Amino acid sequence: MIRVENLHKHFGGFRACDGASIEIAEGSITGLIGPNGAGKSTLFNVIAGVLPPTSGRVFMGEEEITGLPPHELFHKGLLRTFQIAHEFSSMTVRENLMMVPGGQTGETLWNTWVKRAQIAEEEAKLRDKAEEVLEFLTIDHLADEKAGNLSGGQKKLLELGRTMMVDAKIVFLDEVGAGVNRTLLRTIGDAIIRLNEERGYTFCLIEHDMDFIGRLCDPVICMAEGKVLAVGKAQEIMSNERVIEAYLGTGLKNRAKTEATAE
Numbered sequence: 201m202i203r204v205e206n207l208h209k210h211f212g213g214f215r216a217c218d219g220a221s222i223e224i225a226e227g228s229i230t231g232l233i234g235p236n237g238a239g240k241s242t243l244f245n246v247i248a249g250v251l252p253p254t255s256g257r258v259f260m261g262e263e264e265i266t267g268l269p270p271h272e273l274f275h276k277g278l279l280r281t282f283q284i285a286h287e288f289s290s291m292t293v294r295e296n297l298m299m300v301p302g303g304q305t306g307e308t309l310w311n312t313w314v315k316r317a318q319i320a321e322e323e324a325k326l327r328d329k330a331e332e333v334l335e336f337l338t339i340d341h342l343a344d345e346k347a348g349n350l351s352g353g354q355k356k357l358l359e360l361g362r363t364m365m366v367d368a369k370i371v372f373l374d375e376v377g378a379g380v381n382r383t384l385l386r387t388i389g390d391a392i393i394r395l396n397e398e399r400g401y402t403f404c405l406i407e408h409d410m411d412f413i414g415r416l417c418d419p420v421i422c423m424a425e426g427k428v429l430a431v432g433k434a435q436e437i438m439s440n441e442r443v444i445e446a447y448l449g450t451g452l453k454n455r456a457k458t459e460a461t462a463e
């Protein structure tokens with residue numbers, strides 16, 4: 201469904217992505233792991249049109265989508281969420297969901313005067329849809345809560361909910377488990393599995409929690425230093441020597457850095 205060919209993203213002389221090629225099969229929940237600074241978020245950003253690549257190509261099916269802006273990809277059903285949740289904190293959870301689908305009639309002042317009936321009808325539909333999404337994610341009790349008051353995990357669920365307000369085909373989730381407690385992480389995992397099985401969503405998710413990756417993802421792709429190191433089943437990847445070395449390597453480098461700073 202998504203094919204990335206020999207992707208480079210350089211920041212000055214630094215190669216955040218250094219010739220990465222990946223494939224995401226339709227209907228899969230593909231995991232993307234790798235030590236800090238491996239280039240995972242950068243790869244997501246390039247696929248999702250947030251950053252232009254230095255070189256390389258991205259395809260969705262047969263169509264090349266390299267460098268298309270996020271709103272065009274949104275209309276093709278390609279959505280991403282961010283490592284840090286981007287909710288509108290002063291709006292309620294329900295309102296955050298209802299504002300997702302673009303092109304609503306009520307958005308122009310003129311229309312709010314002349315097309316009241318149509319606007320009311322659209323709003324009622326959106327409200328029903330939001331209700332359905334909230335129930336699916338088991339956060340219907342939070343509908344009227346200001347999004348800014350949600351916990352980290354609840355914000356992640358809301359982000360997932362926002363992808364359900366439109367007919368997404370493929371969703372990229374960046375560190376959905378960061379700062380999320382165990383119970384909520386399970387709820388998020390369950391929602392991802394159900395969206396995959398019942399609604400045919402394809403997922404690609406970056407996550408550091410290996411239990412979560414192991415439960416959800418097949419295949420798992422491991423990146424290190426801007427390159428793809430290994431692809432395979434979760435168990436294989438986690439026992440792969442090169443993968444372990446990459447994690448240990450950055451662990452050691454980071455420790456050396458901390459010690460040097462401490463001195």
Ligand SMILES: Nc1ncnc2c1ncn2[C@@H]1O[C@H](COP(=O)(O)OP(=O)(O)OP(=O)(O)O)[C@@H](O)[C@H]1O
Nearest residue numbers: 211214215216234235236237238239240241242243
């Ligand atoms: N806009 C930027 N300008 C300069 N360097 C950047 C920029 N964005 C990312 N980098 C660098 O590129 C490298 C890869 O970053 P990236 O965020 O893709 O890593 P990651 O695999 O998502 O790591 P993490 O697991 O910590 O989120 C890092 O060393 C980072 O400092």
Ligand SMILES: [Mg+2]
Nearest residue numbers: 240241242283
């Ligand atoms: Mg990242």
